[in-house]
Amino acid sequence: MNQYPKVLLMNPIEEGQTYAVDVDPVISRHTGGKTKIGLFPPLGMTYVAAVLRTHGIPVRILDPVPQKYTFHQALKVAQHFDVVIITLAATNAQGSYRFFSYLKDKVRIFMGTHATALSDYILQQGFCDIIIRGEPEYSVLETVQSLPNLDDILGISYRKNGQIVVNPDRPLIEDLDALPFPARDLIDNSLYRIVAFPNKPVALVLTSRGCPFECTFCATNLFYKRHRHVRSPENVVREVEEIVKIFGIDRIFFIDDTFTIGEERIIRLCQLLQEKKLGIKWICLGRVDTVTAPMLRAMKAAGCVEIIYGIESASPVVLEKTKKKITWEQMEFAVKKTTERGIRVSLFFMFGNPGDTLDSIRETARLARVLNPQFASFNIATPDPGTPLFEELKDKLAQETFERFDRLNTNFSMCGISPKQLRKELIRAYLLFYVRPTYWLVLLRYVLKDPLNAPAMFKIFYRQAINVLS
Numbered sequence: 001m002n003q004y005p006k007v008l009l010m011n012p013i014e015e016g017q018t019y020a021v022d023v024d025p026v027i028s029r030h031t032g033g034k035t036k037i038g039l040f041p042p043l044g045m046t047y048v049a050a051v052l053r054t055h056g057i058p059v060r061i062l063d064p065v066p067q068k069y070t071f072h073q074a075l076k077v078a079q080h081f082d083v084v085i086i087t088l089a090a091t092n093a094q095g096s097y098r099f100f101s102y103l104k105d106k107v108r109i110f111m112g113t114h115a116t117a118l119s120d121y122i123l124q125q126g127f128c129d130i131i132i133r134g135e136p137e138y139s140v141l142e143t144v145q146s147l148p149n150l151d152d153i154l155g156i157s158y159r160k161n162g163q164i165v166v167n168p169d170r171p172l173i174e175d176l177d178a179l180p181f182p183a184r185d186l187i188d189n190s191l192y193r194i195v196a197f198p199n200k201p202v203a204l205v206l207t208s209r210g211c212p213f214e215c216t217f218c219a220t221n222l223f224y225k226r227h228r229h230v231r232s233p234e235n236v237v238r239e240v241e242e243i244v245k246i247f248g249i250d251r252i253f254f255i256d257d258t259f260t261i262g263e264e265r266i267i268r269l270c271q272l273l274q275e276k277k278l279g280i281k282w283i284c285l286g287r288v289d290t291v292t293a294p295m296l297r298a299m300k301a302a303g304c305v306e307i308i309y310g311i312e313s314a315s316p317v318v319l320e321k322t323k324k325k326i327t328w329e330q331m332e333f334a335v336k337k338t339t340e341r342g343i344r345v346s347l348f349f350m351f352g353n354p355g356d357t358l359d360s361i362r363e364t365a366r367l368a369r370v371l372n373p374q375f376a377s378f379n380i381a382t383p384d385p386g387t388p389l390f391e392e393l394k395d396k397l398a399q400e401t402f403e404r405f406d407r408l409n410t411n412f413s414m415c416g417i418s419p420k421q422l423r424k425e426l427i428r429a430y431l432l433f434y435v436r437p438t439y440w441l442v443l444l445r446y447v448l449k450d451p452l453n454a455p456a457m458f459k460i461f462y463r464q465a466i467n468v469l470s
Helices: 043-054 071-078 093-101 113-117 119-124 137-146 220-224 233-245 263-276 293-301 316-321 328-340 358-371 388-393 419-434 437-449 451-469
Strands: 007-010 021-023 031-034 059-062 083-087 107-111 130-132 156-160 163-166 203-205 208-210 228-230 251-254 281-286 304-312 344-351 375-380
Touching: 007 043, 007 071, 031 113, 043 059, 043 083, 043 137, 059 071, 071 093, 083 093, 107 113, 107 137, 113 119, 113 130, 113 220, 119 130, 119 156, 119 163, 130 137, 203 233, 208 220, 233 263, 263 293, 293 304, 293 328, 304 328, 304 358, 328 344, 328 358, 344 358, 344 419, 358 375, 358 419, 375 419, 437 451
Parallel strands: 007 059, 007 083, 083 107, 107 130, 203 251, 251 281, 281 304, 304 344, 344 375
Antiparallel strands: 021 031, 130 156, 156 163, 208 228
16 A cells, blocks of 8 residues: 655745735636735645545645644644645745745645746745646646656656756646545635625635636636636536535635636526525626626526626726727626626726826726726736736846735836836725715615625725725
């Protein structure tokens, strides 16, 4: 019988860190910014853990910040394992490098978007032993099974005899239905709450991986190369059933890059969810140019309560430069039809992309007020490693250590506006949107519809306001 090494999968932790970062080894747009809409469960790590456990490999998940571990307490846990794998985040990469500097007697592995994008640099600096590039599940499995012989393992880079070895890429997982469901029993699901469901734990579910679009600020194509693989509606519904019946969670975030692709498939999924009568409420990410009226009708009937759309900018120039490729008419249609269907609308906006001016940024802030969603999120555009934006600017970012890559701050500019002014415009946009009397009427209606959630929601709002303003 094989005696496999003990594996610890963990999220990053920095000395003195009290904030959570939005990072995931499977959802590659989650690259390590400060979480602004709540605290997400570590979906990618639960996928990896499920695959390892299926093959008899002992594994534990540590999520230090929500579990209230300090840097040194997390180190003590890591000392009991043979292999330590961190999902590397841009904002606290330096902390993860320091963490691994205390574990030189372990096999130290980074995975995730940041690690994939900067694999050569990270290995050259000796910050870890192995990097998992791209989709992690089977690369991690085969690495752990094969240690220390890594020559034939696809999708990894590593150090060998002082040299960096870059093995060929691993093909994408085409049959997502063949993956085991995430090992949610290895985490404390009660810790994870988001603004949409502030009073109840939430589960993340991926019904697809990848995205066919080309947005220059998104890292998804680093992993998925504009390919999109989908799970069958039946497989997705079986996972949702498990979440409800085994884990007692009835709030779901379908976290696909774009959930609203493929009207026929989405309607079929919604029909199956209705038939199961699971009593769930759920939210998702959508695009204003892919959502349809029949889709919205089916989604509402199946329990959808909110759609998050990325608007990004009011400027046609910026939308063209970032390859977002949406129009004002599509924005207005999606917001109007979603609202009419009784589904909440959240909109995300970005300031500081190439092509932005002070006028276009303020027009974007004004557009948020015109569209008047229930919630708006304003962010400073950030060229995360792995994005086309980063590739364009990487020579200028050669000395960047990424601590301020949190969407709320910046120490550089990609347009003609100073970092200090971008920060001022961000705060100005938040104040103009949320301090309006008309917004408080919207919020009051929301609270009256769901009074039990109001205290928890205001607590999360307060915490996010501190994040934005501090």
